[in-house]
Amino acid sequence: MAETAKILNPEKTVLLPAEKAGCSLAESITAEDVRLLKEKFPGVPVVTYVNTYADVKAESDICCTSGNAKAVVESLKTDTVIFLPDEFLASNVARETGKHIIFPTKMKDWPKINPDPNLDYQIIGWHGRCEVHELFTVEDIENVRKQFPDVVVLAHPECAPEVTAKADFAGSTSAMIKYVEEHDAPHYLLLTECSMGDNIIAAHPEKELLRLCTHRCPHMAEITLEDTLESLKQLRYIIEVPEDIRLRAEKAVHRMIELV
DSSP: OHHHHHHHOTTSOOBOSSTTOOOTTGGGOOHHHHHHHHHHSTTOOEEEESSSOHHHHHTOSEEEOTTTHHHHHHHTOOSEEEEESBHHHHHHHHHHHTOEEEOOOSGGGGGGOOOOTTSSOEEEOOOBOOTTGGGOOHHHHHHHHHHOTTEEEEEOTTSOHHHHHHSSEEOOHHHHHHHHHHOOOSEEEEESOHHHHHHHHHHOTTSOEEEOTTOOOTTGGGOOHHHHHHHHHHTOSBOOOOHHHHHHHHHHHHHHHTTO
């Protein structure tokens, strides 16, 4: 995300407070992986989740957020789309659009995998996952509903498809905030990363919001107030993106922004 800020603001200094504050999802795919996919599926547009590194964005046609992923995919007006790297977000978008999804992640298997001409639309996915959101299960929902039968379950679309299917609503953090704002339920269960849940709770302190807060992102937790202060004092961990990569990635990000 720091790289994305730099991509859009090349003239500004962008700092990352903690050097090791990465992302398991971003680590799940490389620019070389994307290039190989493009060779295997020539001409198929590449949609890349914004939670990826700059060089991966640079190989993409358009980026997306968890909130506009469906709209981005539908905007391409094409039979087949490569959607990277989040396996669950891609699967949820496929379900929302009524489309088929395939996962050609093992290079040795790629010659055997081709879009099916008998299907009107396919999403070519990737087996990347958020290490936090993949921990939520259908059993979690069932257990909470036993205790709170009137609970409304809100799930982030990085959760598994079977989890979002059992939820009452699936959407990004901002969409969850809006949902809570516009509805009046006795209890809400938030299936998202703990800090993201904190944002929703802070926005609506008057509502009864439950969460399973054993699931905290270890990478986000690397960033502390103390590190942030030191980063500002020392201009520590400056984000740089090579200009050739930045320019190509900027096109993909701007195409996404135009759809917001």
